Amino acid sequence: MSTYEQWLRSLDESQLAAVLGKRPDVALDPPPRTYSALAHLLQTERSVDAAVAELDLGAVKVLSVLSEHGGSMRRQALAAAVGEGQVNTVDDVDRALAVVAESGLAWMDGVTCHCVDLYDSCPDLPDLDGLGPPDGRSSSVEYAAATITATQQSTIARFADTLDGVLAAVDAGAVKSVKSGGVGVREIRALTKTVVAEHDVVVEMALGLAGELRLVDASFPSVRSTTAYTEWLGHDRAARLTKIIAAWWCSEVSPTNRIPPTPSSKNAPVLGDRAFDPHTVPLRQRMITAMHGSGFPDGEAAGRFLLWKFPLYAVMANSGDPLAVWREASALGIIVDGCATDLSRALGELVGADAAAVESAIGQVLDDIVSTSECTLRLLPDLSAVVTGPVNERMSTVLNSSAATETKGSASTWRFTPQSVRGFLDAGGSADELIASLDELAITDVPQPLDYLIRDSARRHGVIGVHADSGRIDSADPTLIAEIVARGILEVVQHEATWLTTEMPGTEVLARLRAAGYSPVGHRVGGGGVGGGGVGAGVVGVGVVGGTPPRTRVAARPVRPALSTGIRPRSDVGVLAHALVGGEDLDIDVERVAAMLGRTSRLPARDVQALAHAVAFGTPVVVDILTPSRGIVKDEISDVALDSWLLHFWSKKQQARTSIEVTRLKMVARGLA
Helix, strand or coil: CCCHHHHHHHCCHHHHHHHHHHCHHHCECCCCCCHHHHHHHHCCHHHHHHHHHCCCHHHHHHHHHHHHCCCEEEHHHHHHHCCECCCECHHHHHHHHHHHHHCCCEEEECCEEEECCCCCCCCCCCCCCCCCCHHHCCCCCCCCCCCCCHHHHHHHHHHHHHHHHHHHHHHCCCCECCCCCCECHHHHHHHHHHHCCCCHHHHHHHHHHHHHCCCEECCCCECEEEHHHHHHCCCCHHHHHHHHHHHHHHCCCCCCCCCCCCCCCCCCCECCCCCCCCCHHHHHHHHHHCCCCCCCCCHHHHHHHHHHHCHHHHHHCCCCHHHHHHHHHHHCCCCECCECCHHHHHHHCCCCCCHHHHHHHHHHHHHHHHHCCCCEEEECCCCEEEEECCCCHHHHHHHHHHCEEEECCCEEEEECCHHHHHHHHHCCCCHHHHHHHHHHHECCCCCHHHHHHHHHHHHHCCCEEEECCCCCEEECCHHHHHHHHHHCCCCCEEEECCEEECCCCHHHHHHHHHHCCCCCEEECCCCCCCCCCCCCCCCCCCCCHHHCCCCCCECCCCCCCCCCCCCCCECCHHHHHHHHHHCCCCCCCHHHHHHHHHHHCCCCHHHHHHHHHHHHHCCCEEEEEECCCCCEEEEEEEEEEEECCEEEEEECCCCEEEEEEHHHEEEEEECCC
């Protein structure tokens, strides 16, 4: 029977490189120098666990059967054990065997199949029939030609518009928190109606991802914008979307599958305390990477394929995470109509990357999607605006600040009202500015009724002023002041013909006067009037929900450190395979190895240098090793491989390969014992 090391030696350079490509964790830096060291690394529990986690269900089932039969079976016996000719075809079994062999977990010796020790790498498996993929799909991911579709552009534009609306509502103080922290279901539903989102989950995503970026803070009675939101407003739409998608790609929680930190039958509130799961990110990233170009009809079908493609990740992840990945990626335009896109393919190359690297890699993709979208605005005499196509950023900004959203979709509609136009004016805009913007953006002329509405609103706007700090009401027109008193709209005290006072806060005074049909304008805190200082420059009711005054944005909390991915420096697998097959020594920087050992060991400098030479050149060294019982054992070790804080080597005393923590070495000396 051939051993595992002998099988590795039988592989040619391309075959060995393929195995190392599936097992990059063993391509250490510095790399293993011999086949013996490589075989040991490939059979360590940590490496086997990582490799099995990447296998599909059919391959894991075949491995499990081999392991249950002592690690070796004749091909004919294996066929009978997995139901070849009944629930599985010969091709199904051969494919599964090829997958485990490519991963360096099993090998053929004539007609006998062997597998490495699996330790406990195969937990209870999902109950799916057969070794092949469900729904008759191909086991490999096949992509169609790269395209940017109008559907994707519309989806992304809708999400961006919803995100802007949610953040504006938060900045206005219109989103309340629950006592325990976070935003409850009722508030989410109300916010969904306010921003005219297509579904509650889109609003949940917008708030959740804004929380990931520390744009909002839900630890107050109402959710607060942070200082990070101030910087956010300086980015264009493509840059904002890039940051949002990078945050989603790297987030250790699902924005819409909110698992509470303690067992509960209910989801945690949005932005509330969450249970962080190290399996959430790998599951999300592998699901997107495995997305077929041919697409899936729905999330359930995608979930079945994921359960087959990455069963161990699916089993270890939170219940509901696969379906959450589907709906979140669909809402973000990463997948469209269940199919892969340029964006999902770009993300598929970024498994394990941090948020900064993701932003750098996908920025141009998002910019292309956003910049090439086309839309058409028509202004109608009934005071409505209809936009066909994905609404661009400029058009969205103008319409959302001056009109009320009615519908969103392939054709989105807004309606101009006295209240909506007043909001634009409250934010520091002018009638001429609004009419000029609409005339520039629309393919139709500005209808006369709309022109009249805007100019009439501007004429009436600001005739009555309200001071935020004192509740004082003033107007240059004494008849208006007298009318307010006569109508009993507010409990007021009249001081002169042109001004009143009330004990109500300025926001409440504004709301009551507007409800009564007036168009008051808020003044700066301290009594200064609102001039032409720009949109929202210190005014009460800066064109936001309910006329709420702008609040001081709170300091953004530090971003929570990401859970460690365990990614360590690696050698190029092609270079390593070439060196091993050709029997060549790789050039290794001894001083760099010594520096690495100096950070992880507790050895004096001379001992560190001796150990560094052993790692770099394979020279034997004599060592004192601390035992678990605090005793010392002397040994001679050789063919040493350094794996972060672990040493793998040949032990002369044990006449076998073994592994220990670097910190257990108490002395290292060159020479023979």
